[in-house]
Amino acid sequence: MSGGPDPAGPAWRRLTAHRRWLDDEFVRLLGFPTEPRHPDGGFAWLDATGHPDTRQPVHTWIAARMTHVHALAHLRGLPGSGPLVDHGVDALRGLLRDPFHGGWVTHSGPDGQRKDAYTHAFVVLAASSATAAGRPGTRALLDDALGVLADRFLERSSGLVTESFAADWTDEEAYRGANSNMHTVEALLAAGDVTGEPAWHGHALGIASFLVDDVARAHGWRLIEHFDRGWAPQPEYRVDEPDHPFRPYGTTVGHWLEWARLLLHLEASLDEPPRWLAEAAQALFAASVEAGWQSDGVPGFPYTLGWRDEPVVCARLHWVVAEAIGAAAALHERTGHPSYETWYRTFWDHAARYFIDPVHGSWHHELTPDLQVAAGTWSGKPDLYHAAQACLLPQARLAPALAPQLAEPAVAEPAGR
Structure with a gap:
């Protein structure tokens, strides 16, 4: 790993103007929703101007x-x-939680009663962050969410998470997905930091070991997204619906970038991390920019690629460039290699030019292949998660997770005049 990390951190942390810009963009994002709360509880799916789209139910993952x-x-x-944290916690403890069978429904309303691992991963993340923030009643919520995740979703045979069930925990779905497992890794890292229980980090390592060190390595660092019940890859899954928002056909280059970052968070969280974590993070990032960046001749990353690295869905999604920013920042933090700072600046230039919406706020969630605002895969600007983290991760260390890191006692600065 040439270069070596700078003890003072990446160069942009010493650039006062850039840090101020990141802070200002984070504050601007938080001011986007005119009213983020859904009338029924929790947080609403936001339209392109920041108003609640009340045609949508309350989605637990958004809440x-x-x-x-x-x-x-x-x-x-x-x-x-x-108070907004408390409002979200209230919905996770009430409206969106199943009082009869336990766990969390996918969304409010009679047709949203299945329970999936993706949703539960975000409940664990929310409860971890709210606990780190010291909000009332949140540790009990975290313990509940971790209990459900461990008892209902973590497979004892594989160490990975299953996908979904009916409300009463019957009708287990035969499908297995890398996306829900990836977000489970993110959630378990936060939970392990907040609770002080390293076993959660161990579970995260087990998931990453299979999906990245075993499967992605064997496929030239092209992540396999879809599996059957026995964890056999299903490369033709959703070939008839290639632009699905959660389970698209092919391989999702944004997830290569997201995994690259998470592997470095995982490495920094372990007392004795395996050497492959840093190697795989660099390999995934290199593959993503080689196979994905401008692969159809237009700036940015296509949403999905096929198995010969050909672009399949050429729409540009905001979360992909947000994760590219986070991955480049993490790799520069880890290695000190100047190429990652170059990519970091490239990705922010791309986001600022095409995705950041200076008129209505937030970031455009989707662009056409010729970089015009679109709403094919996503409508509106549902939430702030990816863009907000793109502003905070470059200012943070690799571990602990964002919320417990922000909860650390601040070092007093000299008072200004």
């Missing part, structure tokens, strides 16, 4: 992700954020 973001904002000292 959890917004609770997490507001916990980070509260820890950053933004007034009004604490």
